[in-house]
Amino acid sequence: MQQEQRKITTESALSIFFESQKPPEKLSVKKREDVPNSIDGIEILARDKNWKDMVHLTLLLSYDDLRQDLQVKLCQLIGLRQLRLIEQAAETLKKIGDLNSATFRYENYPQKYPNKKGSFVPFSLRIFAAEFPHFQNNTQSAIHNLYQIHSLCIREIVTTKTQIVKLGGILPEGRNEPETKYLNTEFSPQKDVIQKFSEIDIEETFHDIPDTLESFENSKQAIDYLSVLEKREQRVLFIIINYHIIQQNYELAIRHLHDIYLKWPKDPMLLSTLGRVFLKSGDSNSARLIFKEVEKLTSYGSLYSKMNSGFLEISNGKFSKAKDFFQEICERDPDNAVAINNLALMFLYTAKLEKAITILEDFIRKNPNQNVHEPIIYNLCRLYDLAYENPEEKREILKLVVDHYINYFNFPKKK
Amino acid sequence: MTNKLQSNISKGKQSTVVEDPHLITVRMIKLSTPDFFLNFPMTCEEPEPLHKIFPHSRPSTYQKVGEMAEGQCALGFSDFLIFPEETEDVYLSEEFRCYISIFNHSTQYVSKLSVKVEMRSLTQIYNLVDSTNKPLDKLAPGKHHDYLIQQEAKKPEDHSITCTVWYQKLDGETKTIKTSLNFRVSSPLSLETKIHTIKTLSLEKVFLESRIENKTNHPLFLENIKFEPSAYFEMEDLNQIKNDGNDNDDDNDNGNDNDNDDDKQKQKKQDGTFSGLSYLQKNNHRQYLFKFKPKEKFAAKSRQISNLGYLSISWRTLFGNLGHLQTREFLRDVEANQVIEVIVSKIPEKIYVEKPFEIECEIQNLSNQEMDLKMIFFKEKMKGIMISGLSSFDIGRVQPQSSVKVPLQLFPLAPGLQNITGFGISDIISGRSSGIKDLISVFVEREN
Numbered sequence: 001m002q003q004e005q006r007k008i009t010t011e012s013a014l015s016i017f018f019e020s021q022k023p024p025e026k027l028s029v030k031k032r033e034d035v036p037n038s039i040d041g042i043e044i045l046a047r048d049k050n051w052k053d054m055v056h057l058t059l060l061l062s063y064d065d066l067r068q069d070l071q072v073k074l075c076q077l078i079g080l081r082q083l084r085l086i087e088q089a090a091e092t093l094k095k096i097g098d099l100n101s102a103t104f105r106y107e108n109y110p111q112k113y114p115n116k117k118g119s120f121v122p123f124s125l126r127i128f129a130a131e132f133p134h135f136q137n138n139t140q141s142a143i144h145n146l147y148q149i150h151s152l153c154i155r156e157i158v159t160t161k162t163q164i165v166k167l168g169g170i171l172p173e174g175r176n177e178p179e180t181k182y183l184n185t186e187f188s189p190q191k192d193v194i195q196k197f198s199e200i201d202i203e204e205t206f207h208d209i210p211d212t213l214e215s216f217e218n219s220k221q222a223i224d225y226l227s228v229l230e231k232r233e234q235r236v237l238f239i240i241i242n243y244h245i246i247q248q249n250y251e252l253a254i255r256h257l258h259d260i261y262l263k264w265p266k267d268p269m270l271l272s273t274l275g276r277v278f279l280k281s282g283d284s285n286s287a288r289l290i291f292k293e294v295e296k297l298t299s300y301g302s303l304y305s306k307m308n309s310g311f312l313e314i315s316n317g318k319f320s321k322a323k324d325f326f327q328e329i330c331e332r333d334p335d336n337a338v339a340i341n342n343l344a345l346m347f348l349y350t351a352k353l354e355k356a357i358t359i360l361e362d363f364i365r366k367n368p369n370q371n372v373h374e375p376i377i378y379n380l381c382r383l384y385d386l387a388y389e390n391p392e393e394k395r396e397i398l399k400l401v402v403d404h405y406i407n408y409f410n411f412p413k414k415k
Numbered sequence: 416m417t418n419k420l421q422s423n424i425s426k427g428k429q430s431t432v433v434e435d436p437h438l439i440t441v442r443m444i445k446l447s448t449p450d451f452f453l454n455f456p457m458t459c460e461e462p463e464p465l466h467k468i469f470p471h472s473r474p475s476t477y478q479k480v481g482e483m484a485e486g487q488c489a490l491g492f493s494d495f496l497i498f499p500e501e502t503e504d505v506y507l508s509e510e511f512r513c514y515i516s517i518f519n520h521s522t523q524y525v526s527k528l529s530v531k532v533e534m535r536s537l538t539q540i541y542n543l544v545d546s547t548n549k550p551l552d553k554l555a556p557g558k559h560h561d562y563l564i565q566q567e568a569k570k571p572e573d574h575s576i577t578c579t580v581w582y583q584k585l586d587g588e589t590k591t592i593k594t595s596l597n598f599r600v601s602s603p604l605s606l607e608t609k610i611h612t613i614k615t616l617s618l619e620k621v622f623l624e625s626r627i628e629n630k631t632n633h634p635l636f637l638e639n640i641k642f643e644p645s646a647y648f649e650m651e652d653l654n655q656i657k658n659d660g661n662d663n664d665d666d667n668d669n670g671n672d673n674d675n676d677d678d679k680q681k682q683k684k685q686d687g688t689f690s691g692l693s694y695l696q697k698n699n700h701r702q703y704l705f706k707f708k709p710k711e712k713f714a715a716k717s718r719q720i721s722n723l724g725y726l727s728i729s730w731r732t733l734f735g736n737l738g739h740l741q742t743r744e745f746l747r748d749v750e751a752n753q754v755i756e757v758i759v760s761k762i763p764e765k766i767y768v769e770k771p772f773e774i775e776c777e778i779q780n781l782s783n784q785e786m787d788l789k790m791i792f793f794k795e796k797m798k799g800i801m802i803s804g805l806s807s808f809d810i811g812r813v814q815p816q817s818s819v820k821v822p823l824q825l826f827p828l829a830p831g832l833q834n835i836t837g838f839g840i841s842d843i844i845s846g847r848s849s850g851i852k853d854l855i856s857v858f859v860e861r862e863n
Contacts, residue, residue: 039464046468075464078457124459131455228460235458235471238489245453245492248634250694273492280451280492281694282636284735307494314448314496315735317510317565342496345449351563353516375452375495382498386516387559389440 032057039068042075055079066104067120070096074125081128086135093129123232131239139243146240153233160226169219171226234260250281268298272308284315303329303336310342319349337363341376348383357383438521439528439554441580441594446514446563447502448734452495506603506631507571508738513596515544515562515578519554526553527589528582534566536574536600541566547581554582568600603631604728604740610747614758621648621707623723623745628700635730635738637693642705644724645744647713653704654688695730718753721746754782755840755849760820762855767862768830771803776854778810778840779818786813787843790821796837799829799859810840827859 032053035041037060045054058076063069073096080089099121102108106116130145164171237256244253257274261267275290291308298304310325323346329339340363347356360380363371458471471489505511515532519525529550534541543564554560568574577595584590607626612619623642629635644650695701707724709717726742761775780786788810792802803824813819827833834853841848 043464043468046465071464074459078459078465078469081457122463124463127458134455231460231471235460235489238491239455242453242455242489242491248696250634272494273490276451276494277492279734281634282731282733282735284731287735311494311734338494342494345496345498348498348514349446349449349563351514351561353514353561354559373495374454375493375497378452379498386442386444386514387518389442389518389520 037061039071039075042072046075046079049082051079051082055083055085070104070120070122070125074122074128077125077128081135089132090136093132096125099126099129127236127239134243139247143240143243143247146236146243150233150236150240153229153236157226157229157233160222160229164219164222164226167219167222169223171223234264245277245280250277253277254281266297268294268304271297272304275308276311279311279315284312287315288312303333307339307342310346314346319346322346323350335367335371337371337373337376341373341379344383345379353383353387357387437590437592438519438523438525438584439580439582439592440518440520441578441592442514442516442518443576443578443594443596444514445502445505445596445598446512447499448736449496449499450733452493452497454491454493456489456491458489503598504632505568505574505598505600506738507568507600508740509568509600509603509732510736511566511568511574511598511600513564513576515564517554517560517580519556519558522556523585524553524555525582525584527551528554528560528580530560530562531579532562532564532576534564534574534576536570537572538570543576544578550581571600571602573597573599601630602740603635603730603738604628605630606726606742608745610723610745612747614756619709619717621723621747623705623707625703625705625726626700627695627703627728629695629697631732632697633732634694634696635732637695637728637730638737639727639729640703641727642724643727644707645720645722647709647717647720648707648723649710650724651706651708653706656688718756719749721749723747753849754847755779755786755788755842756781757840757851757854759835759855762857766827766857766859768827768859770862771824771826774823774825774835774855776821776823777818778813778821780813780815783815784845785815786845787811788813788819789841789843790838791841792838794837798836799827799831799833800835800857801826801828802838827857830859830861833857833859 030044030048030050030053032041032045032050035044035057037057039061041057042054042061045051045057055076058072058079061072063072073092077089077092080086080092097103100119104121105119106113126149127146130149131142133139133141133145161171237260241253241256244250244256254274254277257270257277261270261274264270271290271294275287275294278284278287278290291305291312294308295305306325306329310322310329313319313322313325323343326339326343326346329336330343333339340359344356344359347353347359357380360376360383364376364380457465457469459466459469460471515530517528517530527550529547530544531542531547532544534543543566544562551560564576575595575597577593579591579593581589581591605628607628609624611622611624613622627640640654642650642652709720713720723745725744727739728741729737729739731737756779758777758779759774760777763772763774766772778788780788789807790810791807794801794806803826810819810821825835833856835855835857836851836853838854839848839850
């Protein structure tokens with residue numbers, strides 16, 4: 001007779017949560033009937049993370065104004081993504097149609113938007129549509145789409161800087177040269193895309209801030225718009241970096257991160273991230289050099305340095321020393337979820353499983369509304385798998401977690 | 416009456432031979448290095464409705480370490496560590512880690528708990544834990560007693576970790592529980608090597624071509640690939656591009672004398688044939704080329720020396736985990752006690768198909784005896800290039816340690832890369848003969 005190994009898996013823990021799918025009694029969470037039938041109502045439901053009701057509300061709302069309708073559709077797509085309802089999200093995207101079509105341009109509505117040019121598609125919707133193939137197991141298409149959007153951002157930045165100069169303005173400090181150097185860089189992986197882009201009509205740009213003028217009246221308007229564009233460019237590049245990391249294309253991720261750092265130097269968080277990518281890829285020597293630079297930069301630096309030092313000790317196989325670094329951060333910053341989580345894991349790696357579990361449980365109990373983070377829950381489930389044979393015991397403990405409202409999970413795929 | 420339970424032993428899975436009923440359970444899992452958590456946070460911008468819930472802020476606005484993981488920034492690569500994924504793959508020279516958790520799931524104390532952990536392969540046994548001399552006094556109900564064992568995986572073969580636990584119940588009965596975990600160690604790299612020898616009058620050059628393939632399911636950071644030549648040869652690494660444009664055949668190129676060694680190393684690294692960062696993606700491969708020249712003091716005997724040296728490869732994986740591989744010595748084919756050597760001393764620059772051409776061979780008597788040599792051609796062994804003329808003829812007497820030049824008329828039958836082969840030289844005096852497998856390769860062109 002075989003002895004069955006009874007255990008509750010992470011997937012089971014998730015299904016317990018999704019089966020419940022209702023806000024706990026302990027929290028007062030707004031429901032659909034409690035909020036106005038408007039975009040404001042959507043915001044309230046989203047704030048309480050009641051994605052199900054939020055999606056239902058978006059299905060009820062319809063606006064004649066296509067701009068507002070697109071904003072509602074964007075909220076619907078976000079809610080569907082949070083609920084992991086990918087097929088339904090695909091249907092919604094299909095209904096919206098081609099984001100580059102004339103339907104979504106100001107020029108198509110001259111009476112409503114006189115003298116306005118450009119697209120009014122929300123930028124986040126463009127990004128959502130670009131990324132979406134990844135959720136349908138086609139990451140390469142997602143990356144390609146994102147590079148196209150990135151190239152368009154670069155082009156827009158170039159034209160805006162040109163306008164600033166024409167209007168007699170001064171470009172923001174440190175960015176007095178047009179971006180052509182970046183466009184021509186040998187290491188730009190999207191070089192082919194940029195070359196193709198040079199054939200696109202210059203009018204194909206995103207002037208989708210509602211009060212954007214056909215051309216800027218003064219350089220200040222243009223400078224403000226430049227700031228928006230640069231944030232967008234950075235945002236798209238960060239998303240591209242995520243995908244390169246998940247595809248284990250570390251060279252590309254590192255090059256992009258490095259390019260961003262050159263534009264915004266002295267950013268310790270960015271530099272630390274670069275160091276961590278080096279660590280993940282295996283190049284611990286480069287990580288060490290990068291973390292040394294972080295130490296020079298930071299005034300709040302001691303906690304950054306401690307965290308990075310902890311990671312370096314892990315790379316040396318010295319889990320006990322890593323534990324000491326994370327412990328130090330926890331003593332100085334007791335609400336630091338990352339340090340608590342990492343400390344717990346180091347207890348595991350020093351053969352103290354019970355202590356690891358206790359640390360995470362205590363942290364969640366301390367403030368369940370704020371301290372329930374995806375990686376913490378994942379780690380706790382894995383620790384339970386290791387510690388307990390009896391599934392009833394585990395269910396009792398997990399119920400505590402399920403009892404509090406949790407965002408969607410995005411656990412690493414298991415074989 | 417004991418009730419024996421047994422589960423199937425399968426690769427990578429824990430199996431337990433138990434006697435009933437036990438007060439403790441033993442869990443064993445393979446524990447790789449932790450990983451960083453990566454998510455895909457949703458972000459919005461003003462004036463989109465949800466921009467306050469999913470803001471995108473530049474990282475420099477963060478005041479506290481760890482806030483970025485909240486998804487407030489589009490960069491989802493966080494500093495949260497996560498439990499490593501379960502994987503059955505264990506690779507050579509990797510630090511194998513196993514977590515053993517002994518849990519008292521009963522309501523009574525167990526005492527005198529001793530543990531022995533062994534790792535076994537076909538060829539070796541490692542004693543990793545042995546607390547039989549100093550057992551644990553008591554393990555309370557609901558408590559764990561854990562071990563984290565580490566051992567380098569040294570050989571590519573099946574391994575098994577066995578954990579035996581002895582303990583005493585309250586009534587004094589001693590119980591035993593034995594658990595094992597099986598896994599296979601495989602090589603992360605596959606290596607294919609070819610050796611090419613080019614013989615000229617003045618020098619013999621040997622080229623070693625090595626194809627390295629990543630057989631794992633993740634990229635490898637190749638930290639160092641170095642060929643350690645044997646004592647008889649000088650080695651030139653042909654995997655670097657020299658900036659000054661000098662020919663790679665220059666054997667004594669010292670470079671710019673003003674550079675210090677560090678700068679030279681950096682320069683070399685930057686100008687490697689695999690420029691950029693040194694990651695070898697999964698299922699991808701690289702080819703490396705090394706050139707060997709016999710050292711002067713061994714030049715005379717070099718043609719009998721087969722040992723070129725060995726390759727040393729080191730790489731890193733997640734969190735810089737170091738792996739290292741040293742190959743066996745690479746041996747080239749040499750003819751032991753070779754007494755006759757044939758080298759091509761003259762050959763036309765261009766050879767055209769179906770147009771006869773002449774080469775000049777220098778036949779060397781490497782022995783200490785006079786030889787009376789004869790050359791014989793075996794037409795059935797000559798493929799793309801045939802002898803034009805007599806299929807055998809006398810070369811004549813050749814004194815010890817000297818040579819004679821012999822012209823050969825040849826006729827190429829087919830275009831492309833062809834070998835001049837299929838003939839032998841015999842010594843009438845001693846009766847010894849030497850078959851020449853591949854004298855030289857030539858490229859036969861079509862005449863326009």
